[in-house]
Amino acid sequence: MTRTVITTENAPALAAPLSQGIRKGPVLQVSGQLPLDPDTGEVVGTTVAQQTEQTLRNVTAVLKAGGAGLEDVVMLRVYLTDPAHLAEMNGAYAAAVGEPFPARTTVYMQLPPGLLVEVDALAVLDD
Template sequence: MTRSVITTDNAPSLSAPLSQGIRKGPVLQISGQLPFDPYTGAVVGTTVAEQTAQVLRNVTAVLEAGGAGLEDVVMLRVYLTDPAHLPELNDAYATAVGEPFPARTTVYMQLPPGLLVEIDALAVLDD
């Protein structure tokens, strides 16, 4: 099985040693996405809700570049900077992702200043 790098101009490219996504067979892994506008590089939003919406737009853009959509996602991992942000995240997440919800893990960590949320995704396609 060949491993393919997935890239798109519709999601931010970081200057870190990582790919936006990797696909091997029916499995597509999306690297952690941050709330950056892919065209300007600016952080989008100052609230968890605004940043979550942008992060999920970025996740979706990489999924689409890999031939998938949110309906193919089996796992989302969410990284938050503050446990107090969980209710706001849940509301924005539910609106953007919709039911049936994929499996999810949420962890708390430190992100660079101004960044409140990061999300990565694992999708399985029906090749």
């Protein structure tokens, strides 16, 4: 099986040694996406809800570029900077992702200043 790099201008390109996504067969892994505007590279929003919405827009853009959608996601990993943000993030997440929800893990970690959330995704497509 060939490993295919997935790129899109509809999600931010990061100055890091990573691909926006990788697809191998029916499996598509989306690298951690941040709440950055793809056109400007600037952080979108000051609340965790606003940042979650933008981050999930970026995840969705990479999924789409790889031939997938949120309905193909089996696992999302959410990285938050503060446990106090969980309820607000859950509200924005539920609205953006919709039911049936994929499996999810939430981890608390330090992100660069101004960033409150990061999300990566694992999708499996019907091939």
